[in-house]
Amino acid sequence: MSRIPPLHLPHLELGVCDYPEHVPQDRWAGYAQAQKALGLRFVRLAEFAWSRLEPRPGEYDWRWLDEAIETYAAAGLGVVLCTPTAAPPAWLVARHPEVLPQGRAGQVKTFGSRRHYDFSSPVFREHSRRITRAMAERYGEHPAVVGWQTDNEFGWGDTAQSYTPAALEGFRQWLARRYGRVEALNEAWGNVFWSMEYGDWNQIPLPGQAVAEVNPAHALDFLRFSSDQIAGFQEEQVAILRECSPGRFVTHNYMGFFSAFDHYRVSRCLDFASWDSYPTGTLEALKEWGLADPGLALRFTRTGHPDVTAFNHDLYRGMVGGAGQGQTHGFWVMEQQCGQVNWAPSNPLPAKGAVELWTAQAWAHGADVVSYFRWRAATMAQEVLHSGLLRHDERPDRGYAEVAALDPEQFPAGQVKTKVVLLHDYESLWLYNMQPHAEGMNYWAQTFASYRALRSLGMDVDIRHPDSDLSGYAVVVAPALTMMTPERARHLAEAAEHAQIVFGPRTAFRTASGRTPEEGQFGELGALVGASLQNYDSLPEGLEQSLHLGGEPHTARRWAESYDPAGAAVLARYAGGPLDGEAAVIRRGNVTVIGAHSETLIAEVLEEVLNTVGLQPTRLPEGVRLSRRGGITLLQNWNAHPEAWQGEVLAPVSTRLLGTVKELV
Numbered sequence: 001m002s003r004i005p006p007l008h009l010p011h012l013e014l015g016v017c018d019y020p021e022h023v024p025q026d027r028w029a030g031y032a033q034a035q036k037a038l039g040l041r042f043v044r045l046a047e048f049a050w051s052r053l054e055p056r057p058g059e060y061d062w063r064w065l066d067e068a069i070e071t072y073a074a075a076g077l078g079v080v081l082c083t084p085t086a087a088p089p090a091w092l093v094a095r096h097p098e099v100l101p102q103g104r105a106g107q108v109k110t111f112g113s114r115r116h117y118d119f120s121s122p123v124f125r126e127h128s129r130r131i132t133r134a135m136a137e138r139y140g141e142h143p144a145v146v147g148w149q150t151d152n153e154f155g156w157g158d159t160a161q162s163y164t165p166a167a168l169e170g171f172r173q174w175l176a177r178r179y180g181r182v183e184a185l186n187e188a189w190g191n192v193f194w195s196m197e198y199g200d201w202n203q204i205p206l207p208g209q210a211v212a213e214v215n216p217a218h219a220l221d222f223l224r225f226s227s228d229q230i231a232g233f234q235e236e237q238v239a240i241l242r243e244c245s246p247g248r249f250v251t252h253n254y255m256g257f258f259s260a261f262d263h264y265r266v267s268r269c270l271d272f273a274s275w276d277s278y279p280t281g282t283l284e285a286l287k288e289w290g291l292a293d294p295g296l297a298l299r300f301t302r303t304g305h306p307d308v309t310a311f312n313h314d315l316y317r318g319m320v321g322g323a324g325q326g327q328t329h330g331f332w333v334m335e336q337q338c339g340q341v342n343w344a345p346s347n348p349l350p351a352k353g354a355v356e357l358w359t360a361q362a363w364a365h366g367a368d369v370v371s372y373f374r375w376r377a378a379t380m381a382q383e384v385l386h387s388g389l390l391r392h393d394e395r396p397d398r399g400y401a402e403v404a405a406l407d408p409e410q411f412p413a414g415q416v417k418t419k420v421v422l423l424h425d426y427e428s429l430w431l432y433n434m435q436p437h438a439e440g441m442n443y444w445a446q447t448f449a450s451y452r453a454l455r456s457l458g459m460d461v462d463i464r465h466p467d468s469d470l471s472g473y474a475v476v477v478a479p480a481l482t483m484m485t486p487e488r489a490r491h492l493a494e495a496a497e498h499a500q501i502v503f504g505p506r507t508a509f510r511t512a513s514g515r516t517p518e519e520g521q522f523g524e525l526g527a528l529v530g531a532s533l534q535n536y537d538s539l540p541e542g543l544e545q546s547l548h549l550g551g552e553p554h555t556a557r558r559w560a561e562s563y564d565p566a567g568a569a570v571l572a573r574y575a576g577g578p579l580d581g582e583a584a585v586i587r588r589g590n591v592t593v594i595g596a597h598s599e600t601l602i603a604e605v606l607e608e609v610l611n612t613v614g615l616q617p618t619r620l621p622e623g624v625r626l627s628r629r630g631g632i633t634l635l636q637n638w639n640a641h642p643e644a645w646q647g648e649v650l651a652p653v654s655t656r657l658l659g660t661v662k663e664l665v
Contacts, residue, residue, distance in 0.1 A: 015042030015371030073144035140245030217514035279304025313365035338399030339387020364627035414630015530567035
């Protein structure tokens with residue numbers, strides 16, 4: 001597929017999400033002029049405007065959006081239009097209640113919020129295509145329209161999977177195409193277990209209401225099916241936009257650490273990915289993952305943790321077209337927090353300077369555009385406590401002043417290049433989290449521990465799908481690559497010929513169907529690793545397992561697995577407990593396997609591997625980070641206190657760029 005490249009921007013550009021339909025029309029021109037004066041270049045419009053665009057079935061009201069686009073264009077702003085399908089109007093639901101999604105327990109999710117539709121509904125798909133075509137035909141070649149955002153935040157509100165009759169019919173058809181014969185499905189899923197064998201496709205239910213845990217192979221295929229439904233929905237819109245709006249980019253705004261569908265699959269038809277960055281809101285992830293330091297989330301409560309935000313930047317930079325190493329496509333932050341959010345358990349006021357810090361970090365990780373959410377704080381409905389650049393009374397809020405202080409020309413365009421890649425895939429994520437086996441242990445905890453270690457050692461990191469091109473990397477880190485196929489195993493063996501590969505616990509523990517390999521872990525990777533699984537130990541809170549690496553003590557929490565080394569060298573052994581003396585870290589050639597969930601152990605092993613290939617890791621203080629783009633280094637202090645590093649004292653919540661101090665307070 002021929003993709004539209006980014007806008008070839010010479011440096012970082014800024015934008016804003018605005019909602020002219022929320023305010024009187026006499027405010028529009030003043031808002032647009034103020035946005036341009038603030039240094040913004042783009043404005044995103046019509047994200048949830050379906051009821052205003054089509055107030056009654058087949059009766060369109062384009063007047064207000066025509067005038068809004070002309071108003072912003074007259075101020076010199078480029079317009080990103082959204083297909084409004086994330087908020088179907090009440091009349092559509094009243095006419096076609098079957099478009100509503102259903103939850104796992106069968107309850108219908110009613111009108112009154114957003115994302116109240118079922119991706120499998122043929123009726124809704126028809127209306128999605130219709131409103132998309134109507135918008136694209138009217139505005140697709142407008143000179144002010146630079147690109148399109150499809151829908152909004154797929155899966156928000158637990159809507160990536162739906163349990164409707166339409167989803168059930170679609171799932172059964174999907175399974176029939178995938179397996180051909182129901183006997184093949186029974187074999188793949190291992191349905192002889194608990195007498196779960198099917199004799200006909202129509203006997204297969206959705207995996208939502210079983211008495212206890214459902215067969216993970218069944219659940220895995222339902223997640224794959226659901227991802228395909230979202231991808232098909234997106235592809236229909238993208239095809240219409242490309243037909244009616246040639247030369248404009250098409251993107252979608254994803255959410256941070258969202259796991260309910262395969263983003264790589266859904267992004268194939270896009271020009272680049274975008275995501276919505278809310279650093280203080282996503283800080284809750286640290287608590288969920290049970291990181292060793294219980295005070296870590298509190299320490300960064302007013303800025304967010306640098307690595308949580310950075311991970312998502314790196315993920316979406318590499319989501320489309322292999323961006324990252326040899327980068328060819330950028331990404332946008334389509335919604336950037338610029339004050340308090342309203343949806344986390346607690347919503348503290350961000351630190352002074354946080355908005356500038358977040359913007360600079362996004363650029364350093366490859367963002368071409370940072371677009372702030374939102375222009376004026378909402379005075380109605382669900383988001384009245386969510387900050388904008390303007391307060392409710394239209395006075396500039398603190399974020400406005402920080403955006404005004406930015407000089408985007410300080411942040412030139414350039415590639416993010418690194419020799420380190422972290423492998424991530426959603427199928428491994430689903431399998432891992434379906435059966436964690438240890439409280440507090442999950443895919444993200446395991447993956448983020450390695451990512452955080454790499455960042456704490458001063459490394460830039462690409463995040464890529466495990467089946468992508470790995471030829472340019474010197475270090476490949478696969479912390480939680482649970483699902484393995486023969487093709488993937490061969491691909492990784494080829495990578496090991498030129499790169500150091502570091503695997504984590506439960507590597508290659510599952511096959512593509514969700515079964516465990518008949519020969520046990522490491523299955524298809526056995527020859528490459530040169531070892532096999534011996535024992536695994538699930539460690540409840542408070543129970544720890546000691547081990548030693550080169551004489552240095554470490555502690556495993558939540559998970560510890562040991563290996564029969566066979567043809568591999570043993571780098572670390574467990575000490576005490578039921579695993580006493582057994583291999584905890586092994587190496588064969590360029591391949592290292594870490595069997596313990598231990599942040600300090602992971603960091604030490606990765607530091608040694610990085611030194612082996614000459615990448616010169618640098619231990620950074622907590623909250624201090626380095627990010628590089630186009631030969632320029634951004635040094636960041638995310639702490640609320642000054643931090644000393646290499647003889648320099650970094651001010652709280654500040655950055656330094658090319659040796660020039662840019663204080664953010």
